[in-house]
Amino acid sequence: MIELRRVSKRYGRITVLDDVSFTACPGRVTALIGRPGAGKSLVLRTAVGHVRPSRGSALVDGRPVLSLTKPAATLGAVLRTARVHENWSARNYLGWIADLANLPAGRVHDVLARVDLAYAQGDPVTSFSTPMLHRLALAGALLGDPRTLVVDEVDGFVRASGDQWMCSILRQLADDGRTVLVAARDLGSVVLVADDLVVVEDGRVVATHTVDDHLARTGTTSIRIASPEAWRLQEALHIRGVAAAREHDPASPARAALVVAAGERRTVAALADEIGVDLGEMSLAGVSADTR
Numbered sequence: 001m002i003e004l005r006r007v008s009k010r011y012g013r014i015t016v017l018d019d020v021s022f023t024a025c026p027g028r029v030t031a032l033i034g035r036p037g038a039g040k041s042l043v044l045r046t047a048v049g050h051v052r053p054s055r056g057s058a059l060v061d062g063r064p065v066l067s068l069t070k071p072a073a074t075l076g077a078v079l080r081t082a083r084v085h086e087n088w089s090a091r092n093y094l095g096w097i098a099d100l101a102n103l104p105a106g107r108v109h110d111v112l113a114r115v116d117l118a119y120a121q122g123d124p125v126t127s128f129s130t131p132m133l134h135r136l137a138l139a140g141a142l143l144g145d146p147r148t149l150v151v152d153e154v155d156g157f158v159r160a161s162g163d164q165w166m167c168s169i170l171r172q173l174a175d176d177g178r179t180v181l182v183a184a185r186d187l188g189s190v191v192l193v194a195d196d197l198v199v200v201e202d203g204r205v206v207a208t209h210t211v212d213d214h215l216a217r218t219g220t221t222s223i224r225i226a227s228p229e230a231w232r233l234q235e236a237l238h239i240r241g242v243a244a245a246r247e248h249d250p251a252s253p254a255r256a257a258l259v260v261a262a263g264e265r266r267t268v269a270a271l272a273d274e275i276g277v278d279l280g281e282m283s284l285a286g287v288s289a290d291t292r
Contacts, residue, residue, distance in 0.1 A: 004021055004023075004057075010054045018203050020200075024180070025196070026147070028180070029170055039202065072146065076141030077149070078137045078151045094139055094140060107144075108121075116165075148179040154189070154190060155185055167193040168269070191215075195211060196208070196209070196211065197214050221261070223260050223282060224259050225268070227258065227281075229280075233258060233268070246258055
């Protein structure tokens with residue numbers, strides 16, 4: 001569990017975080033949502049102990065991060081794409097982290113398999129695509145099998161990979177009883193996986209809701225999925241008895257879009273993961289101007 005209690009951060013006379021409070025609970029995916037510059041990344045860096053607050057406290061499982069006796073088993077964080085020496089392989093990189101954290105060497109193989117990189121474990125990291133580097137960064141965060149995972153800019157992971165692989169992993173971790181805290185620019189990219197929502201504006205928390213409550217409050221009636229495999233998903237949803245309307249995507253005539261009721265978001269996520277559909281880009285339909 002992650003708790004921020006009245007956290008403020010000042011640099012000289014400038015306040016960049018102002019009285020931030022929220023809790024990310026085990027078994028749930030909590031999403032920090034806000035425009036670029038809203039303060040999401042700084043909140044996450046404070047939560048994991050990289051930034052010391054000027055006031056208030058940030059706790060993981062009830063304790064300050066710097067006082068954790070087994071930090072790798074308690075908290076994993078992906079705050080940027082993995083940066084690795086150009087001559088290293090994925091196996092070298094993760095082995096180095098495992099050695100520093102006094103973790104069993106066997107965990108390297110386990111996490112590479114978990115993020116679907118076992119096939120490339122001996123390849124130089126310079127040959128990795130951006131999605132592969134994202135997966136490598138996640139593997140590093142999972143080495144200690146932590147009870148809590150923090151991921152910044154998760155929407156960037158989704159856009160780069162072109163599918164919902166990251167969201168599927170996050171959902172699995174939460175369903176295993178772990179705490180998952182992520183940051184994204186908007187709810188659309190994580191609407192299929194998030195449980196709770198924390199809206200950040202100008203370094204302040206302006207709203208906290210469950211995602212279902214937020215969708216209801218904003219009048220969100222449906223989710224629009226622009227995907228090159230829309231027909232596959234529509235067919236699979238039809239078999240499950242879920243209505244999905246197909247429409248042309250004006251931004252990309254080569255792909256279609258599906259419109260599905262917002263209440264079916266978990267069904268869509270599970271089914272897309274099951275049949276391996278690229279969900280492309282997602283957006284919310286029927287959203288009012290009030291996002292709080």
